[in-house]
Amino acid sequence: MTEPDGQHGEDLVVLKGLVKSYTVGLQQVTALDGLTLTIAQGQYVAIMGPSGSGKSTLLNILGCLDRPSGGHYFLGGQDVSGMDDNDLSEVRNTRIGFIFQSFNLIRWLTVTANIEVPLFYQGVKRRDRHPRSRDLAKMVGLEHRMNHRPWELSGGQQQRVAIARALANDPLILLADEPTGNLDSHTTEEILSLFEDLHRRGRTIIMVTHEDSVAHRAGRIIRLRDGRVETDVTR
């Protein structure tokens, strides 16, 4: 494979002239308008911007849930912008960890079973999944809640399960969509320190948020406006 132009060894995420447009009714809406961006291995990035700035669209494309209408997206050196649904599922399964605002745990599965879902779709055998999910539950401090169901847990605990689940496949990037949006200030702090911990251990984290206090915990803040990068500040 030829090394794409402008990509360095440590550049994990490379977006080049990313365009995403939709047709809503008769109107053409451009959500991303030639966005170019590079995120290096191990960075902790916060993406901010007013509603309609294209941050949700960007997150969907970064998460391989959506395909750009134009431009290129290289994830770990691989161009994923032209992939079909099947290959994108594979990329999500093996290279991306999702953390959602509303946790999105599967209600009727236990904590460990929830953590194992990505491994399940990788086809990892049950007896190999189990030690991994136990380790992850321990890592996020839920070793005493492993057989509980999500509804038996507090919001902060649920988000920690979701983080453990996002780490189950040892992803290239962690994508967090307003991860503290449903949490009180105390648990927000809990989750953010967990993120910092992960960041220290070398995880690449991309977080969408609209709260300045949350964004300022990240090492780099990218502000979007009208589908383009408005500011890109690295501390």
Added chain:
Amino acid sequence: MKALHKVADIFTLGLHSLSVHIVRSVLTALGIIIGVCSVVIMLAANEGAAQKAALTLRALGSNNIIINSVKLPDLASAAPSQNSRQVSAYGLLRDDVPNLCGSIPGIVRCVVARVALRDTHLRGENLTVATVATEPNYADVAHFNILAGRFISDLDVLAHRSHCVITASLAERMFAYESPLGQTVTLDGEPFTVIGMIDRLPPSLAGRGDEAGNNVIVPLTAEQDRFGDMIIRFAGASRTIEKIELSQIVLQMSDEKSVLEGSVIARGLLDESHERHDYDLVVPLELIAQQKQQMRLWNMMSVIIAAVSLVVGGIGIMNIMLASVTERTREIGVRRALGAKKRDVVVQFLIEAVMLTTVGGLAGIAIGRFAPMLMERWIDFTAVVTPASLVIPFMMAVLVGLASGLYPALRAANLDPIEALRHE
């Protein structure tokens, strides 16, 4: 291998999600249970009817050609006028016997019988019995058991002996407290000595007008001596006189092939001497074939009707699966985000639907297996449950599961993951 244990995992997953909505699952499966159950019962009933019919026909003998005398409609309908001396002569003739039996290839036995209703006396009362005048080889075509004494012998026939064999039911009526052997039975005033007792004659051979099973079997020669060819019956002030030489000729053939050929030849020969067509030729083998064909049609119809209820059950499954897909849209979105392929989602929902119908199918089979036994107690109903009548409905249930789960499963798989994740 990887896919295989994944499927096994999805099975556990399916079981889990069905058990979460246990009441709903059971109610949905009920449609399948009823459908499978009715197909099982229908198939079992068909099999039962087929075996019953086969048994009846086997009693007639599949290698036999049975020729009966038939009273012609114009003779039968001619009202017997008072003291009419007119004799209605019809039916098979003694001359037919050498004619048929000597010229048809493949004949093993040629059995003749003459059936007449005669009066006997029972403690001062008149009792009508059906007399079958025949020869010893009658025992080879009429499958009965000798309960006491012996059947009529060649010597009885040669010596024109006034011996008779009676059925058990008649023996019980006439000689309830003593052995019938050696007793005397009078038939239209002529005495006959009982030399044997048999259980019963098959209805097809016992002669008409004898539902009670009261039969007396006498040597053909002796009957000829005592009564001649005329059968005179008095009914009130009127009387009928009929002249019948033989009531029945049974040709026993060596094999099925000669049955079919022989029946054609026999018809040809009889039509030469019986221009009035006062006989009826029955080939049980043909009846078996006809019955089988009719049965096949009826079987198909009944199973199709029962299968309709299975389809209705399938619609129920589809309905509930569609509801489940809507309800679990968010879950589908999460699974897709975490790496489930469309195929995985299809398989997951298909397996859930198939599990519903499989469990329903098993329950339906369990009920259908034992329901016929219960039904046999209350209604005249013979059901024979064969392995096929259990396996076929089960396969149908699995197929219904696949068919009714496919559309909801595809719908689930084709949900846009982004939309699905946003779903409340």
